[in-house]
Each structure stands twice: as C-alpha cells, then as structure tokens.
Amino acid sequence: MIDFCGIELAHPVINASGCFDVLAARACFGEELIERFPFSAYVSKTVTLAPRAGNPPPRLWESAAGMINSIGLPNPGIEGYLDEHLGEYAKLGVPLITNVMGSTAAEFVALLAALEDRSEVAAIELNVSCPNVATGLDIGADPRGLRLLLEELRPLTQKPLIVKLTPNTADVGACASAAEEGGADAVSLINTLRAMALGYGGKPWLGGGSGGLSGPAIRAVALAQVASVAERVAIPIVGMGGVSSGADAAALLEVGALLVAVGTESFRDPAAGARISAELARLFAENAGS
Amino acid sequence: MIDFCGIELAHPVINASGCFDVLAARACFGEELIERFPFSAYVSKTVTLAPRAGNPPPRLWESAAGMINSIGLPNPGIEGYLDEHLGEYAKLGVPLITNVMGSTAAEFVALLAALEDRSEVAAIELNVSCPNVATGLDIGADPRGLRLLLEELRPLTQKPLIVKLTPNTADVGACASAAEEGGADAVSLINTLRAMALGYGGKPWLGGGSGGLSGPAIRAVALAQVASVAERVAIPIVGMGGVSSGADAAALLEVGALLVAVGTESFRDPAAGARISAELARLFAENAGS
Amino acid sequence: MSAPFGRRVAVVVSRVELGAYVVLEVADDATPAAPGQFYMLAAVERWGGGEDERPFLGRAISALAARGERRVAFLLEDVGPGTRRLCELEAGDDMYLVGPLGRGFVPPEDGQEALLVGGGVGIPPLAMFQEAWGGRALLGFRDAQRAPGASLFDNPEVATDDGSVGHHGPVTDLLDRVLGEGGEFVLYGCGPPGLLEALRVRALRHGVAAQLCLEAPMACGFGACYGCVVETTEGYKRICVDGPVLDAAVLV
C-alpha cells in the first residue's frame, strides 16, 4: 500500500488525465474493465466550470515515437461532471482524483467549492499546464503567480491539492517549489510539450493550430524534469511522460516520483497500466532479491 | 542565392553547431568532403574563452527517435580556435559562422573582440542556450537579461549576430523578441531539450548527469517554437531540430525560417545536408509547377 | 457484446493478395465482430522505424469477415507506414489486436432493400454486411488493380474511375440508376470522404435512410483520447465509440 497524501493506493500506477475515459472503456470492454482495472486511482479528464466542446478536428497527429493532440479539453462542465460522471466513476472502487482547470483564480475557487462536499472525490488535480489554453500555461509557468494561486486555493478545501505543472517553462523546479510554498500537497508532471505539425500544402494540420506532444519522444525530458523537481520539493511527485514499460516507471520512481501516471501508452494498449504495474513489481522483487 | 544578414548562401541548409567537425570529417572522407560539401555555410562548434575538455564519458544515450548528449562543449578555447581551426575552415569555400559562449557578459565581450578582425568569420552565433552549462541557459531564458546582453554586445562588432535561443523556456517568442530589440541580426532555434537517462542500477547514465535531447523526437517542438518566434520577430530565423528530410526542412521554412540547420541527422548520414537540400529544391520545383 | 480488455497477441494464419489489396486472416477466439466494427492493429515486431519514424499508434482496420470459427480477416491497402507494415506480415507473424470496437451497421427492416455502396478499401464492412444480411452491392474502385476487391461480394455491380472494369465513372452513377428505379431503400456506405458526402446528399434528396461508416485518425479506438471526433447535429461525436457507423441524418 502506498500512502499518497493520506490516500491509500494499491500500487504506484495511475492514469494520466485525459488519457482514459472509463465510461467509454466500459462500453467497449464491459465488466472486465472493472474487474481488471489497471490503475490504483482514477484521474478524471480536465473539468472546467462551463461545458467545452473541444477543438475542431483533426485533433491528432502521429509523430516520431509519439503523438500530438489538440483535443482542447472537451468536458461537460463541472455540473455535468458531478451529475453524470462522478457517480459512475465511484463504482470503480479506486480513489478518484478530479482534474480541474480555471482560466482565472475565481474559476478555480468555484470549481473547488463545487467539489468540496462530494466525498467521492479523494483529491483534486489543478491543471495549470494545458498548452492548448493560454491561461493554464501562464499561471503554471510563473512561479510567483502559481504560489499566489495556491495560497488562495489551499484554505478552501480539505482535499489534497495536486498541482499539474507545465513542462513548457525555464525552471520547472522553481514552479514546483512555488506550488509547495503555496500549500500544494503534491505535484504532477509532465504535461505535453507544445508542438506543431503541418499537413498538406503546409497548413497547420491540427484544428487547434498547435498541440501537445506526448509518448516515448518526451520520456527523457520527463525524467529530467521530475529529477529536478525532486531536488526542490519534499511533497510527493506524480511522474509521467512517455511511460510505456515497468522500466520507464522505475526510472521515474528512482529519480524521486512516488506515483507514476500512464497516458499515451494506454492508447496503444488499454491495459497498459496493469502491465506496467506488474513489470514494476517484478523489477522491485528482482532488486530486493539481489 | 539567399541573402542571410548580408551573407550570400547557395541554398538554405547549414549545419547545426556541434554536429559536424570538418577537420575530422576530412580525415575520414578526404577531398570528397570538400568537393561535395553539404552545407551552404559552416557553423563552428561552440567556442569558449578558455579551452574546455568537455564532460566525462559516457556522453551519449540513444532514446526514442532521438539521442541525448552530454558533450559539455569541449573546445580548444578562442585562441586555439583562431590559431588551429579557423584557417582550415576557411578552405571550405563557404561562409563561416563562429558559435561562441560566455558564462558572463564580459566573456562574450572578449570573444567578440577576438573575432572582430578575423575576416574569415562571416557571422557570430551567440550560444545563450546550452543546457549543459548553467549560465548559457539563464541568460537565454530571461528576455530582459537577453536584451541587455545584446545591447551590450551589438555595438562591439560589425559582424551579424545570430542568437541561438534556448528552447527550455516558457515563451520563446518573448526571448526572440528581446534579442531582436537588443539588436540581434537573426535568431536560431531550437537547441536541445533538457533530458536525462538512467543506466544500470538506476544511476544517471550520462557523465554530465543530464543532457540535451535532439533528433526527430523534438521535431514537432521545434516547428511550434519556430512558428511562434516567426510571429514575433522580423529578423531572419535559422530553424532546426529533428530535420531529417526535405519535407522537415520545408515545414520549418513554411512557418517562417529563412535557413534550416541539420544536426543529429548528419550523424546517421554524413551527407544528409546535401540530401536534404536536394529534396528541398525538388519540393520547391514541384510546388512551383503546380 | 464487449471486446476482451486490453491488447492481445494474435497470429496471422494467412496472407493473400487481392490485386492491390492484402487480405490477412488472424486466429482469434474472442467475440466475433459485427459488420462495421473494427479493430486496432499493430505488428508486434518492428512497429516504428518507417517513414517519419512511424507507425507508433495502432491502426483502425475494419473487420472483413469472421470467416469460419475463431478467425477474423482484414483487407488492407498500403497507404502509409502503418498499413505498409501490416501488409508485410506473413502467416506465423504476431499481431496486436484490440477489439472488436465501435458500433456497426443496423440491419434493414423487413421490406427494405439494403443498397451497399462502397469505395476502395472501404468495402470490408459491406462485405461482412452482405454475408450477414444480404443486400445489393454497388462498388467503386480506382482501377483494375483494386477491382478484384469485388470478389468478396455476391453479384456486385462495379464501377472504376478509369473504366478498366465495369462502369466507367463514379459508383454514384450506379447508385443514381438504382435509386431512379424506385424502391424501399436503405443506404449503407463506406469509403472515402467524398463518397460518403455524396451518399449523405442523395439520402437527403431521396428521403432514404443512410448509415455511413466513417474514418478519422484514431489514437486509441476505445473512446479514451477524444481525438477522432466528427461534427454532428449533437456536437462532436467520437467516431470510435459513437461510430464508426453514423446515421447520415446526424452529420452536418
């Protein structure tokens, strides 16, 4: 059992926000999904105050050892989320983490208020890092602003606050440290790297213009950022970015993460989380034996 | 012919700094290297005031669709460069660009002074972005500091100044714009992304601890950064990062680069520059025809 | 009926070339697919390292037939690094399989005649449809290299762009003739975007129902990434879970 901000988790592998929709997956894979649920906690896709349709298609581009997405945070808004999704997620039997994004501090305040008396929500992840929405980036990339935001939000909730940092910054350690000073209970990283692709005729391919790079291509960047954050903060770290094997997960844990999140690899293998957590357990057992 | 800061170039493909050592290449490939020289200009490896041995090995790690290097800027120092290298480079018959890095403004001043009356040097590239050396990063990631540096350096030389921006920053457009305001004649990007790899036993593999990611893995990040810089500056842009084909080069030109630099792909194919420039010419001819 | 959770390894049992197409048969004893459903496929070995260092993600490929027992077949055309690698696979090679996925076609009601209108590599769902529920097949191909795809159907009517086989012109010429004859038709379409749009317009014009099997770049195929959306009268819909078969009436 792992103690993550007071939440007990069966193993260190969770999903990355926006990379696993349990409702859709259940429709595809039936009860087997629940019986063999691959993650020790379930992180929701980013929820905003008002519903969002997301970006116009095309939303995907396959790149060298990775992909670029410009999904644009489609979600039913906090009300729709609470009314339609949360009850379903609760059936999973694992702790739930709700990922939220506001474009102003006031929006974050309202999001936290809406979640506060929902006991199904074990923790809240603050997305201050989405490269597709200008505001998320700006707050997350500026240490001072990030600290002020956390100082404002921290007193408003009993639930642990996880800050999802932006990787598109000069000094991610400084941002993590600012989040910690502001009262964050944990940090998670990395989100996607700002990226772009052109289609036919040299026009931007993605409907959203640019997007975010994920997958093995960013793995080594994630490792460096997690390592530098670990040198700066004492709060738990959720490491992610290109994890596709137990060895990748072990590397993130080695440099200081407490949990590991799997995003893109779940697209290639829906049960990747379970495979990675099994590989990780095997690696630990081998090391313990030697 | 392309006019790059007043320098005439036969085609838009040059080498990325630190990715092609003509002296060694000539020893390997003989005169054919000179006869079929793949680049329209030759950019030196970064030169510093004092000689540097570089980082302890291992210096390389192969990653998904790319590589991480922690070379650590070995170079003979500006005197050694001027005495032993520059004369040899001059035999190439293409314009020479000298890439320099100082760890203080005073060092940059001294480097510029040393180059000023060497007519072989057509332009100077200022490396304010090397992720292996703390100072380079700091100057390049902070727009204000970068502008001040340029304001100090600009009056000291007649030669065009190209600022090699760091990609490890929140807003590369702001940095580019600051460089332009400070008097830069061109900007070049992207340098390698800060990255890390672990070897056996979970210890950092690279002798330098961390390193820089290059190759196709960073291509889509490079395209996004070049595009955002192009929206902010009017000075010429040298685009690079993961270019391995004429199509990759065309994409960088499409979003606003005037020249394209080839780094890692030259390791896989020493004559890659020539192949890419030929592919680019073919693409242009096709588009002109259609 | 749901798909097994996760990605499984399946063995290619046969590889047959059908003109420009490749038909792979794969051993699999999971739930059989319904017409219009698809799988996410990848080669186990060497998935990557092609053009632009791709493929990386799995590729959505329609079930062609659940031939005999414990088999699923696919029809492939080499159009890029992913299909190229899949087309290379030989009997005995391993493949990753996720599926069957998505919502397939709804069969016609009594008294309705199913018109199956397919273009190029879009024919597999229709071949499976015809096997299950019958229907009249109108098929369009680019040329004689692709027209052999028609051999997967009973009594197909064929058109080719270059006139090398069957009618010289678009498959919609055949459709317009049939629609002109009158009858209680339902259209079932699968093929390139232009063909689907032509079917949507004809369905509207003739007041007949049409079920169209759509395509989009997909990262996951099971609703996880929200990448494969198409605009509908009810907002963006994920093709992989709300489709790939959608009623033409909801498309905008």
Place this chain on the structure above:
Amino acid sequence: MSAPFGRRVAVVVSRVELGAYVVLEVADDATPAAPGQFYMLAAVERWGGGEDERPFLGRAISALAARGERRVAFLLEDVGPGTRRLCELEAGDDMYLVGPLGRGFVPPEDGQEALLVGGGVGIPPLAMFQEAWGGRALLGFRDAQRAPGASLFDNPEVATDDGSVGHHGPVTDLLDRVLGEGGEFVLYGCGPPGLLEALRVRALRHGVAAQLCLEAPMACGFGACYGCVVETTEGYKRICVDGPVLDAAVLV
C-alpha cells in the same frame, strides 16, 4: 585511404550463423578496410520500432574481412535492438554503410611476434589482422555457442568461461602462459572492457607494447559528435577518429 563521403546503400549477399554469432557479407566496392577499422551500419528498412523505440543511430561494427573482391564481412552478436535488427538481415536486404572508419592496428615490426588476444564478439579485427599479418591467436569465449567464432582463425588457442571448449577459464590464463615462455611480443587486443584492462596491465607489467581496439557508444563514427571519448594521457580522445585502436600506454 579515405571512405566515400556519406552513407551508401549496400546489399547483403550472404548470412551465415556461426554458433551464437551471425556473419553478414555485404557487397561494396569502396576502399577495403584495414584490420581494426569499422563501419557504421543500419538497416535501410525498419531501423527503429524495437526495444525502447530504438535503434535510431547507426551501429559501429568492425570489419571482419575484406573477403575476395568487393565484399566486406561483419560478425554480429544480438545484444540489443540495433544488433538484433542487423542480425535479422538476409541476403538481398539493403543496409546503410558508412566507412571504413577509424585507425586500425599497426603491424608488428620485424622480429616481433604478434599475440592476438580476443574476447567474444571482439574477434573480427583480430581475424582480419591474422589474415593480413599473421600472429598467434588466443581467444576467449563465454561458452560453446560462441566458441565457433574461433573458426575464423588459423591455429587459435581457445578458452571458455564455462570450460565447454578448450581451457576452462579466462583467456588471460593462456596469455600469461605464453608471456611466461618469453619472447619479443606485441599484444593486439579486442574484446570487453575487462579484458582490455587486463591486457593493459599485463603490457605494463611485462614491458611489452599493446594496441587495444576500444569500444564506446557512438553517434556518428566520423568525429562529428564528440560522444565517444575515452580518457588518455593527452586528455579525452574520440575513439572513432583517434581510435578505435589506441596504444595501451596512452590509456589511463
């Protein structure tokens, strides 16, 4: 003699398994390699998509022999994604080739006896050396699967770690015996780092010259990246251009 500039495509003309090793012969009419020189190799198709989405860079592989005319041969052991892919290549497959590269061995002077001490997949430069200039071969292998590598030599003396073939123990046991016999020796070594270090120490102790063929991860093979350095008495040296063969006396 310099290598052709750039990467060229060469065709594999034969593939032979030699125990756990694979010998590939490739058609190439460039400058022949000298003993100790190497090439940067990559498969033209599907270089990538293996373990950890590798290989990406070319792989440094020693010339084994310039057998007959316009041929170059390589000895490979599958130790990772790059060598695995190269080992897979069959006659008729295309390979990218850069080289020959680096500085090879300097032949012994008159009156000196060359002792060729090789370990495992490090034997190719020594096989080529013996073909060109003779010498007494002392070879160490892990086991009987690898010992067939000795068939590339004339009159080799063999040791294996598991004693399955020849002497049971390290190849340095054989060397110590020969050195004990006395004579005007020069050591030529190639193999794993531990063996090279053992040779360096013995060369020092016995006051004999030793030329060691070193290894390091290489990105380019032609001095461009500065990635392959080894520490010497004169500072860091690039193994690809200042080596791969270095005088043991300069190593620290």
